[in-house]
Amino acid sequence: MSLTTTQALLEVSALSVTLGLKTSATTILKEVSFKLERGRTLGIVGESGCGKSMTALALMGLLPDEASVSGRVVFDGMDLTNLTTQQWQAVRGPRIAMVFQEPMTALNPVMTVGRQLAEMLLVHEGASSASARERAIELLGRVGIADPHSRVDAYPHQLSGGMRQRVMIAMALACKPDLLIADEPTTALDVSIEAQILDLLLELQQQEGMALLLISHNLAVVSEMADDMLVMYAGEVVESGPLQHVLTQPRHPYTQGLMASIPSMKHARKILPTIHGTVPNLKFRPSGCAFAPRCEHAQERCRTEVMTLRAIDSQHCVACVLA
Amino acid sequence: MTAPSQTQIGNEVLKKPLLEIAELTIRFSSRAGMFKRGPDIQAVTQASLTIQPGETLALVGESGSGKTTLVRSILDLVPITKGVISFHGARTDQMTQQERREMRQRVQFIFQDPFGSLNPRLTVRDLIAEPLVVHRMGTSVERAARVDLVMKQVGLPNEYASRYPHQFSGGQRQRIAIARALVSSPELIIADEHLSALDVSIQSQILNLLTDLKTQLGVSYLLVSHDLNAVHHLADRVAVMYLGRIVEAASKDLVFTQPSHPYTVALMQSMPKLGAGKRIPGQALRGEIPSPLAPPSGCAFHPRCSRATAHCQKAVPVLRHAALGRQIACHHPLEV
Numbered sequence: 001m002s003l004t005t006t007q008a009l010l011e012v013s014a015l016s017v018t019l020g021l022k023t024s025a026t027t028i029l030k031e032v033s034f035k036l037e038r039g040r041t042l043g044i045v046g047e048s049g050c051g052k053s054m055t056a057l058a059l060m061g062l063l064p065d066e067a068s069v070s071g072r073v074v075f076d077g078m079d080l081t082n083l084t085t086q087q088w089q090a091v092r093g094p095r096i097a098m099v100f101q102e103p104m105t106a107l108n109p110v111m112t113v114g115r116q117l118a119e120m121l122l123v124h125e126g127a128s129s130a131s132a133r134e135r136a137i138e139l140l141g142r143v144g145i146a147d148p149h150s151r152v153d154a155y156p157h158q159l160s161g162g163m164r165q166r167v168m169i170a171m172a173l174a175c176k177p178d179l180l181i182a183d184e185p186t187t188a189l190d191v192s193i194e195a196q197i198l199d200l201l202l203e204l205q206q207q208e209g210m211a212l213l214l215i216s217h218n219l220a221v222v223s224e225m226a227d228d229m230l231v232m233y234a235g236e237v238v239e240s241g242p243l244q245h246v247l248t249q250p251r252h253p254y255t256q257g258l259m260a261s262i263p264s265m266k267h268a269r270k271i272l273p274t275i276h277g278t279v280p281n282l283k284f285r286p287s288g289c290a291f292a293p294r295c296e297h298a299q300e301r302c303r304t305e306v307m308t309l310r311a312i313d314s315q316h317c318v319a320c321v322l323a
Numbered sequence: 324m325t326a327p328s329q330t331q332i333g334n335e336v337l338k339k340p341l342l343e344i345a346e347l348t349i350r351f352s353s354r355a356g357m358f359k360r361g362p363d364i365q366a367v368t369q370a371s372l373t374i375q376p377g378e379t380l381a382l383v384g385e386s387g388s389g390k391t392t393l394v395r396s397i398l399d400l401v402p403i404t405k406g407v408i409s410f411h412g413a414r415t416d417q418m419t420q421q422e423r424r425e426m427r428q429r430v431q432f433i434f435q436d437p438f439g440s441l442n443p444r445l446t447v448r449d450l451i452a453e454p455l456v457v458h459r460m461g462t463s464v465e466r467a468a469r470v471d472l473v474m475k476q477v478g479l480p481n482e483y484a485s486r487y488p489h490q491f492s493g494g495q496r497q498r499i500a501i502a503r504a505l506v507s508s509p510e511l512i513i514a515d516e517h518l519s520a521l522d523v524s525i526q527s528q529i530l531n532l533l534t535d536l537k538t539q540l541g542v543s544y545l546l547v548s549h550d551l552n553a554v555h556h557l558a559d560r561v562a563v564m565y566l567g568r569i570v571e572a573a574s575k576d577l578v579f580t581q582p583s584h585p586y587t588v589a590l591m592q593s594m595p596k597l598g599a600g601k602r603i604p605g606q607a608l609r610g611e612i613p614s615p616l617a618p619p620s621g622c623a624f625h626p627r628c629s630r631a632t633a634h635c636q637k638a639v640p641v642l643r644h645a646a647l648g649r650q651i652a653c654h655h656p657l658e659v
Contacts, residue, residue, distance in 0.1 A: 195607035261527035263556035
């Protein structure tokens with residue numbers, strides 16, 4: 001283990017993931033690198049199909065079997081890219097936990113929420129079923145579910161969307177993970193409930209000191225939650241750095257485009273700037289910069305040169321030759 | 324809406340409202356057992372709205388506030404219990420079959436899910452032409468010309484006409500859905516959460532398209548949305564619903580800059596904002612929207628309201644007119 005000044009909890013370096021066999025091989029993550037320290041929040045933004053969720057699945061060891069992975073994912077000193085199934089069980093849940101977008105599909109519909117929560121504790125901590133039930137009630141209370149003593153016996157369909165997401169968070173927290181990955185945790189919720197869930201995540205993070213990886217297509221959500229941010233496009237990191245830096249001085253045309261396309265109440269405009277076109281099908285990744293076909297600043301060299309993420313000041317990195 | 328009193332008078336003199344909903348109540352019966360009748364669910368209670376020609380009205384509120392039920396009742400998709408809906412001054416409940424048909428041509432829906440609402444076995448051309456066929460409008464040559472024109476208006480290249488919905492991304496499907504709504508030259512388009520499934524970059528394209536169509540064709544929109552940024556971008560007026568009642572309605576600027584109902588204020592505060600800095604927990608609206616099976620006494624919002632008093636638990640506030648053309652239903656509105 002290297003003795004650097006602050007050992008990051010998670011260090012991802014040059015992580016690439018390829019799906020499919022040789023002829024139809026598709027690179028869905030390309031040389032993704034980032035660091036995340038304890039107690040900090042990293043936000044990942046980008047459109048659908050940019051590799052945000054794939055990054056999360058790679059960190060959880062949940063990639064499909066045929067995926068071939070290169071690069072390193074070092075979590076608290078261990079490389080996650082070559083763990084056995086058994087070793088994963090000691091990591092997934094107790095050390096790294098995840099909250100998914102759709103609490104209705106992620107929860108088991110034929111099991112009470114109490115039993116689902118207790119299952120975590122029975123499997124990972126060897127708790128007795130009586131104490132697991134007690135802990136389940138306590139956890140439901142901690143995530144702000146009113147009347148946890150009766151709700152512990154409720155089935156997922158008997159709860160509202162906001163409460164189901166609270167149950168998901170309770171399950172993720174059950175074994176006190178060091179890293180919580182939240183993949184679009186509030187996308188399916190009303191603004192008022194979204195605010196409650198974001199508050200809950202922040203409070204729990206402050207109490208537990210865990211690292212939070214927040215994936216969202218909503219830049220505003222990330223801007224209120226994260227310390228650092230990563231902008232992904234077509235499976236690559238195109239811009240990264242401290243959140244305030246990136247938001248106040250976005251350097252990549254994609255980041256600039258994403259920010260400009262959000263309707264703003266302060267600067268009302270009749271016509272919103274848009275990023276024309278859509279995310280490319282990764283089977284046919286454009287040569288050179290993957291964003292060049294949609295970029296209004298693109299030049300000839302953008303279509304041929306390979307972009308690499310480079311630092312433009314101490315922490316702010318961008319993968320664009322023009323920035 | 325700089326001089327509301329004048330505008331209001333002007334409206335009365337110059338134009339009849341396009342759509343008028345008065346004291347609308349919609350009740351469903353629930354079941355307690357297989358054969359036993361349960362308590363009634365009041366989904367919409369005494370809601371009144373008007374939409375002027377060319378105007379965009381947005382209906383906002385949390386899930387379960389009755390927005391979708393209300394807009395569906397306009398086209399008879401949900402039976403009305405009480406109240407009157409008028410289109411160009413004609414009551415829908417007194418319309419003949421023929422008049423209803425005509426109204427359905429002039430009022431069109433864009434549904435929430437661009438994946439579920441397009442028949443996967445029809446080509447884009449057939450999908451867009453379908454409303455014309457249903458309403459027996461034009462000859463087949465005229466229909467084809469109309470489809471071509473509408474595809475152009477919504478920015479769909481002509482070569483897409485023979486493709487099927489599964490070949491398109493969410494944003495393109497949304498354009499197909501908008502083209503379908505436009506093809507019969509409607510005066511009012513009702514869009515129910517049509518943006519929520521889309522990425523921001525695509526959302527902005529669709530918002531621009533709707534703005535264009537409004538200026539070019541003069542259509543009115545009734546938007547149902549919980550995306551307040553989009554509402555702010557498109558709407559002229561905003562009505563806020565809570566548990567089946569309209570609790571505040573006013574011009575967009577008034578609602579966004581000087582909200583008066585505590586619920587409107589809470590909604591505005593809940594919205595995540597870019598550039599607002601790190602969140603401070605504890606300011607979110609507490610609790611959840613109550614079940615319409617057991618609505619709270621008095622003002623339905625009182626259990627979640629920071630300004631609630633004993634009076635709010637007893638008396639239901641009625642929607643009344645306030646300054647600047649605002650309507651509000653609250654015993655203790657914020658002074659603005």
